[in-house]
Amino acid sequence: MNFLAVIGRIVFSFLDAAGRIGIFAVTAFSHMLTPPYYPRELFKQMMNIGYYSLPVVGLTTLFTGAALAVNISEGSSRFNAESTLPIIVVIGIVRELGPTLCGLIVAGRVSAAMAAELGTMRVTEQIDALTTLSTDPFKYLIAPRILATIIMVPLMLVVVADTIGVMGGYLLATSKLGYNSGNYMKATMDFLEVIDVAASLTKGAVFGFFIALMGCYHGFNTRGGAQGVGIATTNAVVSACIMILLSNYVVTEMFFSS
Amino acid sequence: MSDTAKISLKALRKTFGPKVVLDSIDLDVLAGESMVIIGGSGSGKSVTLKCILGLLIPDSGSIKIDGxxxxxxxxxxxxEILTKFGMLFQGGALFDSLPVWENVAFGLLAQRLYDRKDAQEIAIEKLRRVGLTPDVAFLNPAELSGGMQKRVGLARAIAADPDIIFFDEPTTGLDPIMADVINELIVECVKDVGATALTITHDMASVRKIADHVSMIYHGKMIWAGKKEDIDHSGNEYIEQFINGKAEGPIKMEILKS
Structure with missing residues (x-):
């Protein structure tokens, strides 16, 4: 009986949190669609989220592409299928590793920053101050962050992650594994399809949405002082990462399930 | 009386779970009057202010602004009604992502009343009004001392020439001289703007400087209201204990002793 009660409490608690986050998301979207708009804030967030995440995303996917090439080369040589290396690298990076790694890195960087900034604004009454200055915090703080992340993660960061990831595999394959540069590029271009790129960008947009949503939700609802900000930041990163991995599977099924 | 009151509270009640924070609060503040609410920490002063501003939703009762x-x-x-308000927060609540002048001009820009150049000029004029030089306008709030941050907060509160200004513990954390400077500025600014002022504090020096009328909250109830001149011979033992700062009396501090 007690065991059932514990299960019940967990289920209700999960549903309660999901409901709150859902309402938060719907409210944020409704504020995105109605004026006033804050283009200056949107641009600032786009720079913060997109431009300043480029180095870490680029470096991560460059080395991942190279490591993938080494692994595929070694594995495929066991059954004389070395020629499949460029194909597996490009499909692996574009469909899966590029957007997922990019999402997880941006979750660590951006989701945490959003939760910490909004949480600090909450506990120092800056969000209350916005309200008293006739400014809706959802329009000024939440909507630009979510919109900027949905735009910048797929259109800048995932594109860069995919390109540099494939380049990492190419550089290693041509410089160390003896692959011909022209043949490698031809195989890559021949086997990369529009649906691969579409899936990659869709994943980027979905991941971007969850990264910003979790950062904003946990930051905006911070309680207490410095400890509350710390808890909000941790929760934001953990929940964003979980949602990225979960939604990655769902989007992959949507695009590629036979 | 409440027909002509600028701010009128009737039977205002607010609870947090089982804890009753405001218990049937009645208060009238007339136009042009400076009302100060006094009371110990946790007595419900800040909650009253936040209920009026709409930052908290009361359980029952009535809050009327201009009827x-x-x-x-x-x-x-x-x-629309919030555009009539100015508010000085206890900790300043300055936006640390914006320079000082944008903090001061935030309400003007949010209401699209002025372009950025004109808003900056008004902000510098308001900063001068509170004794700060124009070079301060381009600093970040983190570069200012506590007293300067209060002054910037005051400049922000009066920037849009509001009808009603709220002051939340305006002298908390300041040395006695700076506290007196802030009190003087509050009196001057409120007179200049011709505003109705509602201040919450437990600093009796502030009360004597700022108030026309004084009300006292104790355990969520309004236990006394009268003119500032009457406070020293109120005949109310709670008021007498509070203004004399004595441990002995009807007000019991909740101190856990081991």
Whole structure:
């Protein structure tokens, strides 16, 4: 009986949190669609989220592409299928590793920053101050962050992650594994399809949405002082990462399930 | 009396779980009057202010601003009424991502009353009004001392020439001289703007400097109200204990002793 009660409490608690986050998301979207708009804030967030995440995303996917090439080369040589290396690298990076790694890195960087900034604004009454200055915090703080992340993660960061990831595999394959540069590029271009790129960008947009949503939700609802900000930041990163991995599977099924 | 009151509270009640924070509060503040609410920490002063501003929703009762009922009012109407308000927060609540002048001009820019150049000029003029030089306008709030941050907060509160200004513990954390400077500025600014002022504090020096009328909250109830001149011979033992700062008396501090 007690065991059932514990299960019940967990289920209700999960549903309660999901409901709150859902309402938060719907409210944020409704504020995105109605004026006033804050283009200056949107641009600032786009720079913060997109431009300043480029180095870490680029470096991560460059080395991942190279490591993938080494692994595929070694594995495929066991059954004389070395020629499949460029194909597996490009499909692996574009469909899966590029957007997922990019999402997880941006979750660590951006989701945490959003939760910490909004949480600090909450506990120092800056969000209350916005309200008293006739400014809706959802329009000024939440909507630009979510919109900027949905735009910048797929259109800048995932594109860069995919390109540099494939380049990492190419550089290693041509410089160390003896692959011909022209043949490698031809195989890559021949086997990369529009649906691969579409899936990659869709994943980027979905991941971007969850990264910003979790950062904003946990930051905006911070309680207490410095400890509350710390808890909000941790929760934001953990929940964003979980949602990225979960939604990655769902989007992959949507695009590629036979 | 409440027909002509700028701010009128009737039977205001607010609870947090089982804890009753405001218990049937009545208060009238006349136009042009400076009302100070005194009371110990945790007595419900800040909650009263936040209920008036709509930052907290009361359980029951009535809040009228210029005769307009605020409880249950639409978001757009509330936003319109909030343009009448200015607020000085206890910790300043300055936006640390914006320079000082943008903090001061935030309400003007949010209401699209001025372009950025004109808003900056008004902000510098308001900063001068509170004794700060124009070079301060381009600093970040983190570069200012506590007293300067209070002054910037005051400049922000009066920037849009509001009808009603709220002061939340305006002298907390300041040395006695700076506290007196802030009190003087509050009196001057309120007179200049011709505003109605509602201050919450437990600093008796502030009360004597700022107030026309004084009310006292104890355990969520309004236990005394009268003119500032009457406070020293109120005949109320709670008031006498509070203004003399004595441990002995009807007000019992909740101190856990081991």
């Amino acid at each position: 307009t009922e605020m409880i249950g009012i639409s978001g757009a109407k509330r936003k």
